[in-house]
Amino acid sequence: MTFCTKKIRLFFVLCAFVFFTKLQAQKVGSPLGGLITNIESAVTKEDNPKKKDTLELKKRLAFLKESSDKKNNILYHALLANGYSVFFDRINRKSEYYYLKSIEEAKKSNDLSLKIWTQINYSKYLYFYCQIDKLLPIVLKTMEESNQIDASEMILPAETFQFFGWIMLTVEDSSAISFLKKSMQYIQESSPESASVLNAIGNCYFKNKDFTNAMLYFDKSEAMALKIKDTIRYAKVLGDKALVYDEKGEVNTALHLLKQDIAYSQKFKNEKNEMYASILLAKILLKLNNKNEAEKILERAEEIAGTKSYYRSSLKEIIELKLLLLNGANVQKELILRRQLKQLDEYLLKTNGNAVLKRSNWLIQKKKYESETKEIRLQLEQGERIRNIGILILISTILSSGVAYTFLAKRLEAKAEKFEEYESDRLAFEEKLKNASSNMNSYAENLQSKEKQIAILEDELEEIKSSAAKHIDEEKDKLREMLSSHLMTDENWSAFKQEFIKQHSSFYNTIMENFPELKESNLKIIMLQKLNLNNYEMSNLLGVTVDAVKKSKQRLKKKLGDKYDLLFEMIDYNS
Template sequence: MMIFKKIVFFITILMSTIAFAQSREVLLQQISAQKDDTLKVGLYKKLHKIYIDFDYDRAYTTLQEMTALSKKLKYPKGLEEAHQLKGMWFYYTNKSDSALIYFHKELQFKSIKASKDKKAKVYNKLGLAFQQKQQFDSSFFYLNKAFSIFKESKEDVTLCAILNNLGLTVYSMGNANKSIAYFEQAYACMLEHNDQENLPSIINNLASLYAISGKKNPEAMLLKLLNNPEIKSNDNVKATVYLNLGSFYFRNNDPTHAERYFLKSDSLFQKISKTSSPEILHSLGSIAAKKGDNTKAIIYFNRVKDDFPNYNQSKLLNHDLANAYFALKQYDKAKAYYEELLTQNDIDNKAAIEKALTKAEENLNFIKKESEIKELKLEKELLQSDKVRVRIIIVFLVIALVLLLLLGFIYLRKERQKQKINQLLLEQKNQKIKEFHQKIEQRNTVILEIESKFEEYKGQEQLKTDIIDTLDIHGDGELFNYYFDDQHKGFYLSLKNIAPDLTNNDLRLCSLTKLRLSLKETANILNLSVDAVKSGRYRIKKKLNLSQEESLSDYLNKL
């Protein structure tokens, strides 16, 4: 049966790949044969939709070709559609800053301003981009604006998705109870429209929130979800609800019911994926430990450790294993797990673990000392009492010295790791700024070459504007300012405090001067002559009240 499923899966993938290749080839042939350039823009749009699921780079190249053709035809609709698709491309590729720039520009389109529903869809995209950037206040603001418009227009299908996005955003802001209200509305909306594709994720969110929230009678709410006829045949959803029921009972000190629902959930997960869930095994081990059966708990914990080496709660698992071995007085094994915890990064309860480790070592030392005491008793007649005291003191001093050395070694290793990370981050930021210098200088060189080749078009300024827009120079400038300000925080603010009359162009010239670029390099990046750069620097020195002998570069590097 498994072989048959693999064959079916392979055939499905193969057929999808063949269908993609055929569709792409057909569109490429149609684009090549199409003489009407306006219709060709629409074909580029279709080709982009095919590439976006398989090849992001080719999808973007197609958008560039669509943009260039629309500009050549002066076709506003084609330009707007290309602009909208670029914004979504940046969103899909997790470049939220660029996506936000395009979404904000999209709001200025006449067609968007004229339609409330279209404007609401842009608000929804802005909310998702801010959510991706983890700026949840801004995300909630735009999603709520979209919600208000769609609620008024009663476009329910889109409203379901926005309610779900609002629930996720509010939960990320730390308000679990408020997010429940949004998820419940999205749940009712999807039930009404029989949205089987998105319904399971909503139920999973609600089940988790019911289990962890302080709402009244979460057990009844979970069972109500479980008994919904829409999900009775969905084993994955039922397994998740059982898991959350078990978690609820476990937190409420009802290990019997918790174990019952965890076992049900585990049975369904094994049916679905032919393997147990590490979270469930971990929870069953915790229940056994709570009942005092630490041997059974260790069996569950070791199953997780052996079968799921990449378990995301490994630190908690090591802590539980150490406690279980400690309770069984197997101090060597407990000590080993406590030490493993200390070597892991970002330990949340370091103080408690170190205290437990010290206690485990004291107990282990106590056992060793008992045998030493027996030997000392045999030798007591031959040794003087002061020598015995000195020997004990030396033993304790050695133990203390070893512990101090161990802690010092751990501290030094963490400090070295921090230094390496900080150095790597600094190098990455400098590399980004360097790449922007090179990119802008290369683009400006291209512009100069194009201008020299098109001297006969000197009177056509629109041509130059189109070239600059196509190369997106201003967009690069905005991203350069973002990275520069991230590397040199407060630089622009300090300059403005000293000389409020500095313009944006002055600030840009100051940033390049601070980077100690030569006059020629600066001129190439700003697309100016060397004399214009000299004049600009002279003007800035006057605004900063610097004498002719003082170096502007040295002055800026002291800020």
């Protein structure tokens, strides 16, 4: 490697080091490392809606609270907040306090993975209790932060991306599908989570009116649910497939699937899913003017909707359907229903009504625009940095080139003197070869001397190959020309063969008589072997590799078989 090349490489390395060090400084450091698995295990263990005893929960989590590691304390607050959420089954002050405390402490820890998880943990609570307005700013911020960390360093990445997908699906944003598909990379293939995500992707396509892909993913989710015997998921998929059949006008199929959905939900006491399926069934029955059955279905759905405050959005749908059923037939009942509807509208205006969803969607689009603008600005700044580095490299290259030119000029001058010496030696050697006596031993010595000079020339070629300068190409051509003049060309071989026959006519005749199958290429090897040249010397004279010489001998042995040993006995005997 030339001095110039080394300098340029060193300069590039230094520039790259400075540039990437600055970029790295802008990123957040590695978070939990080995603790991630422990945290995920603790979170999964406590993810059970049936555990409503908060005193028992505190005992189970005591080891986290008493730990000297602040990250365990953060986990304690977050899991305790979840416990109070299950206990109260509604928005409550205790959960709020511990959720916010866990987020605040996570921020202080400078651990981005923990910060993201505490925010997601709180966001799920808000989502479950329909606090969309309060939820969305936190989720958007968390999405932005998740781009600053590798998924392998996140706590429960599958749940994180899955949750992002649910939120975007709720507010009807197109990014939902990409988030849900991303979550599939971190989910066990045959699992309830996998069936759930496949179902959610199907719902995304359904909302986009892509019924073909919607049915494709519903079928996948159904197959998965049956495989792992997840009956509740199977029931939900049946209800979702009913929507597609209803859109296609296949009403009877839709009715059959919804009734199956309701039956499974009742059997396994999943009231939430029963309520959703009942509302969908009532809508189709109303279109068919089957008012009596629709009324019965809605009564049961309303009974379920009245049990939870976060079912009020569904309760609003039920009341609207009941008003359609009445159609002015009972003014007093209609008045009561409209009062209920007004109260629900006022409540939903602050939680997850249509107005909130539209406002949320607008907020997402605004955030996307801001993110794109920020990305463009960063790209421009990065382009400016790269331009400045390019100018420095150009200046350095010009200076280095000046030094390199002086160095190469001196080297070329020295090389020119060497070439004159080589050329003189070559001409003298050729003259010597032409005037060689008929003595074959002298001829063999000349060949061996020739091989040594070839080796010297090859070493010089290797040295010159390492140079990147274009000026050296001319030198390479000269050396190749000189090297080729020393090879055993057809013309040289013919002269060599005639001289060999003169000195070893008896050997030659015996060989030709006993081995008529030999070819000219075989004779070359045999004659050079007779002169005691080794494989390396033969390869240089013949202009081939050592391996090629070995293979030639192997082919000769294969051709002659048992006669091969006889051949070499004759060579040794006549030496």
